[in-house]
Amino acid sequence: MMKICFITTVPITLKTFVLETAKYLHDNEDVDITFICDEDEDFAQSLPEYIHYIPIKMKRGVNASGILAILKMYLLFRKEKFDLVQYATPNASLYASISSILAHSPRRLYCQWGIRYVGMSGFSRGIFRLIEKIVCILSTDIRAVSKKNLEFALNEKLYIKEKVKVIGEGGTIGVDLSLYDLSKKEAYREEIRKQYKINDEFVFGFVGRLSRDKGANEILTAFKNIVNNSRAKLFIIGDMEIDKNVSLDLLTWAKKSENVIFTGRKSQKELVKFYAAFDCYVHPTYREGFGMVLQEAAAMECPIITTNIPGASEVMENGESCLLAEARDEKSLYKVMEQVMRDKYLCNQLGLNARKRTETYFDRPIMLDNQCKDYKLLMKK
Incomplete structure (x- = not known):
């Protein structure tokens, strides 16, 4: 033994x-x-x-x-x-x-x-x-x-x-793909959007603690610019342990904005439903081991944006099953968030390919x- x-x-x-x-x-x-x-x-x-x-x-x-x-x-x-x-x-x-x-x-x-x-x-x-x-x-x-x-x-x-x-x-x-049943995706999507009174807005999602290293400043800046010109929502899911390096001005704006939804921590079972409701998962991290959350989002056919760093950039393939932004660069992040919003075909293909890659390598x-x-x-x- x-x-x-x-x-x-x-x-x-x-x-x-x-x-x-x-x-x-x-x-x-x-x-x-x-x-x-x-x-x-x-x-x-x-x-x-x-x-x-x-x-x-x-x-x-x-x-x-x-x-x-x-x-x-x-x-x-x-x-x-x-x-x-x-x-x-x-x-x-x-x-x-x-x-x-x-x-x-x-x-x-x-x-x-x-x-x-x-x-x-x-x-x-x-x-x-x-x-x-x-x-x-x-x-x-x-x-x-x-x-x-x-x-x-x-x-x-x-x-x-x-x-x-x-x-x-x-x-x-x-990831346990049995938890990510695509036949239930539309029902999950409708349930979450109805719960949060979302109509035809494009929905971005972020899961994790709002910290500098997770790209909190970049995603809030980029999203703030997006909602100046577009109908969009941003879910922020996770504990409200705010890193002192997150901009207080940005955080104050986000808490007051009707376009930013803070949900607090969610169970794994609940997260599956949110991944189904997202039009795009955004992961603007500065450092990463490999990114379990990326595999989870991909398992629900959710298009992904992450950063061009070791680990995060390797889970999916840039231009095929994800889009990459430069870390610490809100302009780069804004550009790819705009791109995935405007190109419905690309958005759809990213999600389909992300699920296929997860089935092939990360089941x-x-x-x-x-x-x-x-x-x-x-x-x-």
């Missing part, structure tokens, strides 16, 4: 990106599975009985609690003798990579689902680049989330190419099978 330990800083990451992998491994291979993350009783109760859950306190940010986390992991790894220790997210990866090499764990797998320092500058960028490099050096194997993220990391000399690979076309666990069974094969190869090294 192969023993694998999966570690992330907070439970939501394990739930979103790892749990389905663990279930697939349990159903298809002889594997003993352990999860480690910050303590969360509700998460513990939700797990299948065959997954061992070991809470270890890990706070986000730089703090002294990391020393205790490293010690606890080290003692655990020495005791359990895992065949493979897999880690992702910044703090968990630093603690686990140090602990596992000290405990002589034979395979130490770093899932590089994003590179945190990309959006930073100055001293902070230097510190977080150093942390990233330490994790990479201590790991025996690395799985980059996309080809361009891999190329960026190689150019940054974070690791040697012999350590790393991208599984399939990139990403993590893909969850395909992604999970690719991962399972990779684990087998890792254990043969």
